[in-house]
Amino acid sequence: MSMNLGVTDRLKPLLEQVATMVRDEISPLDEEFLAEVAKGNRWEFTPRQTEILEGLKAKARSKNLWNFWLTDSEKGYGLNTVEYAYLAEEMGKAHLGAETFNCSAPDTGNMEVLTRYGNPDQQKQWLDPLLDGKIRSAYLMTEPGEASSDATNISMSCVRDGDEYVLNGEKWWSSGAGDPRCAIYIVMVKSPSDSRTKHQQHSMILVPADTKGVEKIRAMEVYGHDDAPHGHFHIRFNDVRVPASNILLGEGRGFEIAQGRLGGGRIHHCMRAIGAAEKALELMCKRGLDRVAFGKPIVKLGGNFDIIANCRMEIEQARLLCLKAAWMMDKGDARAAAPWISMIKVVAPIMSLRVTDEAVQRFGAGGVSQDTPLGRQWTNLRTLRLADGPDAVHRMQVARAELKKHTQERV
Numbered sequence: 001m002s003m004n005l006g007v008t009d010r011l012k013p014l015l016e017q018v019a020t021m022v023r024d025e026i027s028p029l030d031e032e033f034l035a036e037v038a039k040g041n042r043w044e045f046t047p048r049q050t051e052i053l054e055g056l057k058a059k060a061r062s063k064n065l066w067n068f069w070l071t072d073s074e075k076g077y078g079l080n081t082v083e084y085a086y087l088a089e090e091m092g093k094a095h096l097g098a099e100t101f102n103c104s105a106p107d108t109g110n111m112e113v114l115t116r117y118g119n120p121d122q123q124k125q126w127l128d129p130l131l132d133g134k135i136r137s138a139y140l141m142t143e144p145g146e147a148s149s150d151a152t153n154i155s156m157s158c159v160r161d162g163d164e165y166v167l168n169g170e171k172w173w174s175s176g177a178g179d180p181r182c183a184i185y186i187v188m189v190k191s192p193s194d195s196r197t198k199h200q201q202h203s204m205i206l207v208p209a210d211t212k213g214v215e216k217i218r219a220m221e222v223y224g225h226d227d228a229p230h231g232h233f234h235i236r237f238n239d240v241r242v243p244a245s246n247i248l249l250g251e252g253r254g255f256e257i258a259q260g261r262l263g264g265g266r267i268h269h270c271m272r273a274i275g276a277a278e279k280a281l282e283l284m285c286k287r288g289l290d291r292v293a294f295g296k297p298i299v300k301l302g303g304n305f306d307i308i309a310n311c312r313m314e315i316e317q318a319r320l321l322c323l324k325a326a327w328m329m330d331k332g333d334a335r336a337a338a339p340w341i342s343m344i345k346v347v348a349p350i351m352s353l354r355v356t357d358e359a360v361q362r363f364g365a366g367g368v369s370q371d372t373p374l375g376r377q378w379t380n381l382r383t384l385r386l387a388d389g390p391d392a393v394h395r396m397q398v399a400r401a402e403l404k405k406h407t408q409e410r411v
């Protein structure tokens with residue numbers, strides 16, 4: 001398979017449409033949408049929020065700019081991962097960018113799970129409304145009591161009782177669970193068996209958000225922000241009963257699904273982080289040219305030329321790595337693509353965080369305030385060095401793949 005990392009002919013018109021809509025229609029509404037959160041119940045949409053979001057979604061859908069992310073299924077748009085990377089980058093430039101085109105986290109990863117591993121009934125009930133943008137979803141793996149970067153630690157109990165499973169335990173950082181439209185959780189549970197290996201002790205199971213016994217304890221805060229109305233929830237499961245048919249793929253197959261899910265979800269985050277860096281660099285340059293201190297535009301002071309040049313070079317390096325990882329995914333060998341996804345999962349958030357931090361600095365106090373999107377962007381990017389696996393765990397995967405070239409032993 002030849003390596004084409006460029007913009008293809010079929011992508012070009014789509015990319016132009018998405019970029020224009022993000023710049024001219026979505027970005028201008030971001031701040032108004034977020035300011036609405038302060039009015040009334042933080043975990044319900046105000047009429048104006050619904051109007052903004054549903055209006056943008058309807059517009060995108062009417063132009064058939066929808067569900068680009070589903071790259072290897074006839075239900076999707078027919079693009080490959082490399083092509084999707086360019087679109088996701090544009091979406092990463094606005095807060096409502098991804099959701100407008102039904103390409104947001106954690107739903108793309110969850111829809112991928114349901115597409116690949118759900119049975120026809122599960123797909124009809126949950127995948128179809130997700131693909132339609134009618135409901136949202138959450139992915140519940142991390143637990144407060146366990147080092148969850150090592151997912152073999154996951155301990156939520158799941159016990160079969162007749163035609164049902166009974167779930168007990170706690171999850172936290174369940175992103176999106178605060179959204180009133182979040183109707184379905186994909187939950188990683190422990191369903192142990194002596195007859196299976198260490199990586200076959202866990203399962204994934206579908207739990208409707210309104211099931212009896214699901215208790216939302218609190219919204220976790222990121223540096224003091226609750227990210228309403230999306231939210232990252234701490235949830236307790238008290239004897240939660242779901243039909244046995246809600247299990248995905250079968251008992252003990254949780255890791256198999258997790259590997260499939262996190263590949264796509266992870267790289268989508270990276271693509272958007274590159275777009276966020278582009279946005280930050282643009283703001284940094286414009287501000288530096290406009291604002292004058294010590295008789296000169298700020299860009300001409302101190303080492304600011306070098307900072308701009310370094311940001312440009314780092315963005316370009318990260319984008320190339322991201323496209324290569326996307327191309328590896330398109331080749332269809334998930335095992336071979338895994339270290340590439342890990343590489344970009346380390347590189348993109350760190351790069352984007354650094355570029356955003358420099359942009360914050362160029363804005364002075366305004367950079368950390370609500371008057372630019374940069375403070376919020378910095379906070380989101382900082383969490384990306386933890387979410388979907390901390391940097392150190394991905395570095396471990398990269399190093400293991402490297403050492404495998406030189407030893408038969410698992411190191």
Ligand SMILES: Cc1cc2nc3c(=O)[nH]c(=O)nc-3n(C[C@H](O)[C@H](O)[C@H](O)COP(=O)(O)OP(=O)(O)OC[C@H]3O[C@@H](n4cnc5c(N)ncnc54)[C@H](O)[C@@H]3O)c2cc1C
Pocket residue numbers: 106138139140141142143146147148149150172173174175176222232383386387388389390391392393396
């Ligand atoms: C904003 C946000 C949103 C999130 N959304 C979700 C979500 O929707 N669903 C979900 O299930 N989880 C979510 N998470 C949780 C996230 O995936 C976990 O925090 C992450 O996997 C790490 O698990 P942990 O917090 O238990 O850290 P731990 O496992 O306790 O690890 C802590 C630290 O230990 C060190 N460490 C661990 N392993 C190694 C290693 N191999 N080598 C060197 N050092 C190591 C690293 O410094 C690491 O950061 C989210 C987190 C945040 C902040």
